[in-house]
Amino acid sequence: MFDFYHFWQTHAPILSILIPAFTSFILLILGNPGAGALKNDWRQPWRRGISLISVVLGLVTALSYLVIASTGQITVYQLAEWSAPFGIVLVLDRLSAFMLVLTYALAVPVLWYASSNWDTRGRYFHVMFHFLLMGITGAFLTGDLFNLFVFFEILLLASYVLLLHGQGRERFQLGIHYVTINLLASALFLIGLGMIYGSVGSLNMADVGRLVPTLDGDQHKLAIAGSLLLFVVFGIKAAMLPVGFWLPKTYAVASTPVAAIFTIMTKVGIYAILRVNGTVFDDAMAQNIFKNCLMVIGLITSIYGVIGALGADRLRRFVGFMVLSSIGTLLITIAMFNTQAWAAGLYYIVHSTLIAAAFYLFCGWITSQRGVFKDHLKVAPKMKQEKAAAFTYFTIALMMAGLPPFSGFLGKVFILQATAESPYQGWIIAIVLIVSLLSIIAFTRVGFILFWRANTPEENPKEANFALYQALPERAPNRNDKAIYILLAGLMAYVVFASPIQQYTVATAQQIQDHALYNQAILKIDAQGRAxxxxxxxxxxxxxxxxxxxxxxxxxxxxxxxxxxxxxxxxxxxxxxxxxxxxxxxxxxxxxxxxxxxxxxxx
Incomplete structure (x- = not known):
């Protein structure tokens, strides 16, 4: 009799990549007319249905992986049955399962919102959306550095198309900048891989981590130089300073659902820094350089982001700067290099991703409600849904600024508790508290402009403001507010279940620091303990x-x-x-x- 559970458990890692891959292939077969004809195309409901079923299936699959990984089991899938380090391996552990759940928990409400209207504004939206998911899930699961590069390229190619979705001169201009930056990062990635392979002779993460400490002289220095070059590449992906200036403007011009799903892409860079630089290169020399540089970069990125938010002239750019600040906070947790800090960072990464996505969706709501003023931070006529929008903004502001009783507050408390073992304790506490204070000031400024100082609508039909007010829509774009509420409700649940989630993140941090366990799961070992x-x-x-x-x-x-x-x-x-x-x-x-x-x- 066919044992479905055994089959699922054995082939679990590859299924997360195959689901979006096959979905993209099916959607390509369905074809895609010009953007103007999509609304009336009889195949559009089929595209939406297939796409939504796929992401829901992906979420269910990711949750099942979380159950498997929560036992402490590391599932290794060897493609074509080639043993590591020579073959391609996919690794499902606590960290990768955690990130997969986060990816699909974000993808479901964002795609559901995009399927209401946004997907008709450009060709192949659903195809590229699933290619993006394929690249992201592959990056979280791969067990070797070269295939990490391959999956990075897949998600970047999809992101190039999605960034230009809906067209527009500004999108095209900043899209060129985005492509150029990432092409440079890809070239540096290949150079770094070449340096590591030339010195170590392997690109399997477990094998590289095992061999680097045993290298001597110039070969060891070359491997460390390659790892630091990869750190720069991952920093570009994560948008850390000084290579992250591109994020606020680039995400500001993306369409609303695209900007929301892009919030997970920076976390791929954070994941790569943690997995590769934090655990694979477990070498005294590498970690010495890495920890000191990363802590300084994290502190500067965090404070720069919130200062940029104080001076932002558009709501979308404001969100982009707040995302930068949260990235700095995550880098600080990695730089502390202890179990408690990494667990706190993993807890905070979910909060920062979902709240940023909800804020980008809120930008779409505000843009539609303010007419010609769009998301520019200028005094405009009051919105017709002012009360609902103000309440939503207030909730998002409290969550993102890290005030109690929300998940952002808990995340920062966990981070501050973890500073006890860090020599940078004073700096970290000061920066985290200053960033929280400046965040409150920045949110207050934006709230005053959007709601408190908004002009009262004119009752005289002859006045210009009367015509502007009457032209505003009565309601938020279809499904926009509902998608925001789904994400906010998820963050509320994240607070309610904070205790078991924190236990999971602590166990995850302990597992990824256990290099012997990781090597034993991936590499074939003989009776003498030799790989x-x-x-x-x-x-x-x-x-x-x-x-x-x-x-x-x-x-x-x-x-x-x-x-x-x-x-x-x-x-x-x-x-x-x-x-x-x-x-x-x-x-x-x-x-x-x-x-x-x-x-x-x-x-």
Whole structure:
């Protein structure tokens, strides 16, 4: 009888990538007419239905992963049954499951809102939305650095199209800037990968983390330089200073649902910093440089964001600067490098993502209610839904500023508690409190302009303001306010269940700091505790094996062409790995001579 539970548990990681991938493929087959014809296209309800079913299925899948991961189990999926570090591996642990749930918890209300009208303003909205989800979920699940680059490129390609959704000169202009910045980041990513592979001989995260501390001299310095270059790349994705100035203006010109879903993209950068620089490169030299730089960058980013919000001239840019400030807070938690701080950061990352998305959706509501004034922070006629909008704004302001009894307050309390072990305790407490105070001032300023100082509508039909007021819509855009309330309700529930969630985040922080557990789950280890990537291959015995089976001879899991004795004559593996193999074959440390390190064709 078919065991569905075993099948689901075994293939869990790949399903999160396949669901949006197949959805995009199906939506492509449905075709897509010009933007002007989408409203009347008979296939549009089908696109919306398929798209919504897919994200709901993705959310259910992510929740099931959370249940699996909460047991402490690390699920490793090896594509084509190639063992790590040679094959592609997907890793489902507490951290990746947590981020997947956050991704789909945001995607469901945002897509539901976008399906009311926004998806008809440009072609292939749903296709690109699911390609974006595919890239994000893949980045959270991958177990090697090169495929992290691949999934980054997938989500970036989708984001390029989504940013221009709805067209417009301003979107196109800032879209060019966004593409240019990310192309530069992609080039730096490849250079960093080349430096790491050239020194370590592997790009599997577990294998790299195991080998880097054993490197000597220039090879070790090259690997550390590569890791720091990746840190710069992830910083660009996360929009940390001084490489994050692009975010406020870029997100300000994106359409409302696109700006809302983009709030999760910066968290992919935060995740990569935590996973790669925080755990993979667990090396004294690397962490020394990394911790000191990251703490300073986090403090500056946090204070810069809120100062920028004080001077913002548009509501969308105001939100962008507040997002920057929250990114700085998250960087501070990573830089503290202790379990309590990382757990606090994981709790805060959900709050900062959902409240920023709700605020961007609120910007769409305000823009529609203010007519020609849109989201510009200028005195305008009162909105027809002023009371409902003011109440929503007040709730968002309290949550985002970190005031009790909301999740932002709890997140900052957890962060302040974690500073007890940090030498930067005084600086962190001061910056967090100053940022909270300045946030309240900034929100008060915006609230005065939008609501308190708004002009009373004229009763005289001859007055210009009377015509402006009458032209304003009676209600918020379809589903806009409801999507906001769904996100705010989710954040309320986040406070109610704060205790079990915090327990999960603490366990997550402990798990990602347990490098031995991560390596054991991913790398094949023999009875002597050696990883298969350093074992010599025996070409005389190659028994047939199947993934997941017990094999007496561990050489059966190796790849002859990569680590056979003849590989010592080539340069397609690193000098360090050649030296390791030579030591095992000859029984004594041997450094390959220059002739051995030359390409095979020259012999």
């Amino acid at each position: 298969i990537s350093v074992q010599p291959f025996d070409p005389n015995y190659i028994p047939e094996t199947k993934y997941g089976g017990e094999v007496e001879d561990h050489n059966a899991l190796l790849i002859p062409d990569v680590i056979s004795k003849t590989s010592l004559q080539g340069e397609h593996i690193s000098e360090y790995k050649q030296r390791q193999i030579a030591e095992q074959i000859l029984g004594a440390p041997t450094i390959p001579n220059e002739a051995q390190l030359k390409p095979m064709e020259e012999h």
